[in-house]
Amino acid sequence: MRHARHNPAVIFSCHLATLFVVLSIVALQCPLEALAQGCAMCQTVMPRGDEPMARGMFWSVSLLMTAPFVVGASIGGWVFYQYRNARRAQRAAATVLPLHLAYVQKEGQP
């Protein structure tokens, strides 16, 4: 039975998650105000960033940007958690072979 850490799908998923975390850390080094000003619609409708509506739009857009990633990560994490529990239960339920019966002493052998 192949261990989970040797499963190519698990290895690929771990590499993908690591890449995503690294890119997220790099992206978060940019100031949040700079990211919000990157939206052409926001710059057109609200050229002045100190208006109350601009502040409201900023928080609203930040929430909506993060929502899909939070939902995806939660579902993916739940599926992975269930997978690990199932593997653990499968390994615990696996029968242990009676190895002491594997060798049968033949007549004349010491």
Place this chain on the structure above:
Amino acid sequence: MLMLIGAETMLFAGLIGVYIAFRFGSVAWPSAHLYLPVGVTWVNTGVLLLSCYTMHRAVNAVRRDDRQNLVGGLSLTGLLGAIFLGIQGYEWTQLIRDGLTISTGIYGATFYTLIGCHAAHVFAAVVWLLIVVWQAGRGKYSQRNSVGVEICGMYWYYVGALWVVLFALVYLN
């Protein structure tokens, strides 16, 4: 069920985003205590959280193959959900009588849209729960066949957790 919950989360994320945009974008946003019955809503929140506990008891009962406690737990959960909707509906009649309607302004529009959408989800959850109670009474669910109860429970927990977020956002500002 996880896909459904993810889709519902995105729906409410959009509605909450709209609320946040208008809430922080307004120069003068009325305090919740001026219009909304916060005290009664605290009680209503307790009712919904208690229903989540009774649902948890019902799910544990079906895993133990305890049919009597399953039907009792599900029935109590449905009753608490109906009480939640009844109190919510009564609050709304009082608000409409006091002059806060969906066409009053941005405050009324966002309030009724956000809370009304949640109420519609609770209503659908109660209807679903009544069907599950009926089938549980006929003996359809057991320890080996508990998926129907468990996914209904997942949706009920989601509706309860969502209400906590909406309550904190709309009523406690």
